[in-house]
Amino acid sequence: MSTVVRAAAGEGPCGSRARPSPALEVCPVVSNTRLAPATYRLRFFSPSISRSAIPGRFLHIDCRALPGARRPILRRPFSVSDADAGLGWADVVYRVVGPGTEWLSSVGPGESVDVLGPLGNGFSLPRRRGAVLIVSGGIGIAPLLGWARRLTGAGHRVHALVGARTRDSLVGLDYLSSAGAATTACTDDGSVGFKGTVCELLHPVLRRVAPIQVYACGPSPVLRAVQSAALALDIPCEISVEDRIACGIGACVGCAVPKRHPSAGSAYFRACADGPVFNAADVAIQGDEVTPS
Amino acid sequence: MTERPDMSVAIGGLKLRNPVIAASGVVGYGVEYADLGVLDCFGAIVVKGTTLAPRAGNPPPRLAETPSGLLNSVGLENPGVDAVIREVIPRIPRTGARIIVNVAGATVDEYCRVAEKLDRVDDVDALEINISCPNVRTGGIQFGTVPETSAALVEAVRKCTGKVLIVKLTPNTGSICEVAKAVEQAGADAVSLINTILGMAIDVQSRRPVLSTVFGGLSGPAVKPIALRMVWQVSNEVTIPVVGMGGISEANDALEFLMAGASAVAVGTALLRNPRAGLEIVRGLEDWLVSEGMDDIRAVCGSAKAVRP
Ligand SMILES: Cc1cc2nc3c(=O)[nH]c(=O)nc-3n(C[C@H](O)[C@H](O)[C@H](O)COP(=O)(O)OP(=O)(O)OC[C@H]3O[C@@H](n4cnc5c(N)ncnc54)[C@H](O)[C@@H]3O)c2cc1C
Numbered sequence: 134m135s136t137v138v139r140a141a142a143g144e145g146p147c148g149s150r151a152r153p154s155p156a157l158e159v160c161p162v163v164s165n166t167r168l169a170p171a172t173y174r175l176r177f178f179s180p181s182i183s184r185s186a187i188p189g190r191f192l193h194i195d196c197r198a199l200p201g202a203r204r205p206i207l208r209r210p211f212s213v214s215d216a217d218a219g220l221g222w223a224d225v226v227y228r229v230v231g232p233g234t235e236w237l238s239s240v241g242p243g244e245s246v247d248v249l250g251p252l253g254n255g256f257s258l259p260r261r262r263g264a265v266l267i268v269s270g271g272i273g274i275a276p277l278l279g280w281a282r283r284l285t286g287a288g289h290r291v292h293a294l295v296g297a298r299t300r301d302s303l304v305g306l307d308y309l310s311s312a313g314a315a316t317t318a319c320t321d322d323g324s325v326g327f328k329g330t331v332c333e334l335l336h337p338v339l340r341r342v343a344p345i346q347v348y349a350c351g352p353s354p355v356l357r358a359v360q361s362a363a364l365a366l367d368i369p370c371e372i373s374v375e376d377r378i379a380c381g382i383g384a385c386v387g388c389a390v391p392k393r394h395p396s397a398g399s400a401y402f403r404a405c406a407d408g409p410v411f412n413a414a415d416v417a418i419q420g421d422e423v424t425p426s
Numbered sequence: 427m428t429e430r431p432d433m434s435v436a437i438g439g440l441k442l443r444n445p446v447i448a449a450s451g452v453v454g455y456g457v458e459y460a461d462l463g464v465l466d467c468f469g470a471i472v473v474k475g476t477t478l479a480p481r482a483g484n485p486p487p488r489l490a491e492t493p494s495g496l497l498n499s500v501g502l503e504n505p506g507v508d509a510v511i512r513e514v515i516p517r518i519p520r521t522g523a524r525i526i527v528n529v530a531g532a533t534v535d536e537y538c539r540v541a542e543k544l545d546r547v548d549d550v551d552a553l554e555i556n557i558s559c560p561n562v563r564t565g566g567i568q569f570g571t572v573p574e575t576s577a578a579l580v581e582a583v584r585k586c587t588g589k590v591l592i593v594k595l596t597p598n599t600g601s602i603c604e605v606a607k608a609v610e611q612a613g614a615d616a617v618s619l620i621n622t623i624l625g626m627a628i629d630v631q632s633r634r635p636v637l638s639t640v641f642g643g644l645s646g647p648a649v650k651p652i653a654l655r656m657v658w659q660v661s662n663e664v665t666i667p668v669v670g671m672g673g674i675s676e677a678n679d680a681l682e683f684l685m686a687g688a689s690a691v692a693v694g695t696a697l698l699r700n701p702r703a704g705l706e707i708v709r710g711l712e713d714w715l716v717s718e719g720m721d722d723i724r725a726v727c728g729s730a731k732a733v734r735p
């Protein structure tokens with residue numbers, strides 16, 4: 134059959150498969166479970182969204198605001214954490230950091246969320262079988278939970294290197310172990326696992342696991358460390374980047390991700406349409422803004 | 427069936443099936459929003475600012491949310507007019523909405539060459555000359571703030587195209603009415619306003635401006651009262667049609683602009699959160715006309731002025 138060629142996807146280095154049009158849908162909330170003091174898993178019902186909800190793609194949610202707070206002018210992007218096309222649900226795992234996520238944490242079964250998505254490209258499976266390393270910092274764990282499950286399901290051996298500030302912000306370890314992933318955890322304060330950051334453990338873990346592919350999501354310092362290690366060792370690596378996202382569908386070019394190899398007149402990818410997952414070799418990781426972990 | 431009111435309006439010689447336009451920049455080239463099935467409703471779409479050569483745009487961050495507003499500093503990122511004509515315009519879905527191309531440049535000559543090229547493209551129904559982008563030093567703002575240079579630019583572009591010429595005005599000037607009158611005299615078929623208002627935001631944690639360019643253009647509900655006032659003033663000064671925009675999110679906002687003297691309205695920022703906004707506004711205007719027992723949207727234009735004591 135013919136493949137649908139979309140110019141928007143043409144430049145996208147990852148997940149180049151043809152994408153179905155996103156849904157714009159008001160979806161019933163199945164559950165909204167507190168996983169840790171400020172971290173929740175929202176599960177909503179949408180057969181059409183769940184069908185193409187590959188972890189790493191994202192869902193653009195119209196977050197309202199609690200009384201007294203300002204309603205955000207833009208939707209809020211959240212990675213697909215996991216989805217089940219058979220049962221028709223999709224999950225996002227999120228941290229409460231501001232008015233939008235505060236509102237989101239207040240919705241429950243019987244209510245609904247207005248979702249645009251899935252958007253963007255999502256992670257892609259390694260070309261051959263082998264050991265795979267996933268690296269996360271903070272809430273960057275979200276898309277890697279479902280992705281770990283898909284990797285082990287496809288027969289890959291998965292090792293997860295998971296970092297967070299403290300025990301209170303470390304989530305998903307049970308999910309990873311039930312997915313069959315071996316996990317190394319670290320916290321800044323040593324309350325769980327190694328005392329320190331994933332950046333400090335990265336090289337020893339890379340040597341030990343000898344992965345054929347690395348996937349990473351988290352704050353810029355984590356992405357930078359993973360990128361430079363993977364490039365130095367010549368290991369294929371996909372990273373999910375964060376930026377402020379406005380339209381979410383590639384139209385407004387508000388979310389610019391610098392290319393590692395810019396050309397005249399073309400220096401940026403669009404995080405929303407060309408990403409949010411990129412080959413580590415293609416993007417320059419920006420900024421020192423620290424996303425709360 | 428009850429009769430639906432006549433929603434069609436004319437911008438210069440260009441007839442639109444309804445007065446609701448998708449504003450430049452926000453809907454890109456329309457392709458992405460068409461995939462969502464939310465473009466079919468518009469009277470016209472204005473595709474993003476197009477320049478002679480490709481432009482990479484500004485470094486991130488390009489966006490900052492403010493109370494009821496959005497600051498952007500995209501910086502006219504676009505693949506250049508040749509690529510737009512070759513690769514983009516043929517892919518814009520024809521839904522019955524008119525296609526208007528927003529034109530930007532740094533020099534009179536650049537504007538003219540882009541206009542000449544677009545003049546030969548059948549699928550382009552009109553040009554919107556952006557003399558008002560706040561995000562590029564050479565983005566035309568020097569034209570849009572001074573009546574004489576604005577007029578000289580429009581006069582030159584007028585000679586390059588027979589298409590309907592809409593001139594987009596900047597609010598970042600003390601003399602928007604003078605600029606409007608000058609471009610009318612220079613041959614503009616219509617004016618559109620407002621483009622974004624120059625503003626900024628600071629991240630108190632990092633003690634740095636949020637936008638890489640320090641300043642950016644403010645849009646959204648925060649600018650609506652200013653935009654409305656300017657549409658009122660400009661429509662008093664010119665006889666050509668006025669396209670009003672700035673913070674329109676629902677039918678009631680659109681009605682305010684029409685009543686202030688706009689012949690048509692454009693919706694930008696509101697589409698980012700609510701892609702259905704265009705659809706809702708078109709339906710809302712129709713329903714309002716029906717509820718008022720009116721059969722023609724054109725009767726709303728400027729109606730708030732008539733009842734002044
Ligand atoms: C593709 C993508 C996927 C994402 N996936 C997830 C996810 O799975 N789980 C999750 O918890 N979060 C995720 N995020 C981040 C999430 O979108 C933000 O936390 C959310 O928008 C915050 O909204 P708010 O209204 O609660 O807080 P806001 O008031 O908007 O923000 C609170 C604080 O965080 C900062 N901030 C917000 N968004 C960003 C950003 N994108 N980059 C840097 N700083 C920012 C603000 O400046 C502010 O200081 C993702 C972001 C992107 C772009």
Ligand SMILES: Cc1cc2nc3c(=O)[nH]c(=O)nc-3n(C[C@H](O)[C@H](O)[C@H](O)COP(=O)(O)O)c2cc1C
Nearest residue numbers: 449450451475556620621645646672673693694695
């Ligand atoms: C992300 C973004 C990009 C824009 N790009 C352009 C542009 O390329 N050319 C232009 O004339 N106006 C541009 N604008 C301005 C809008 O067309 C409109 O004039 C302004 O945003 C006010 O309307 P609104 O409040 O409904 O958005 C842009 C606005 C936004 C938010």
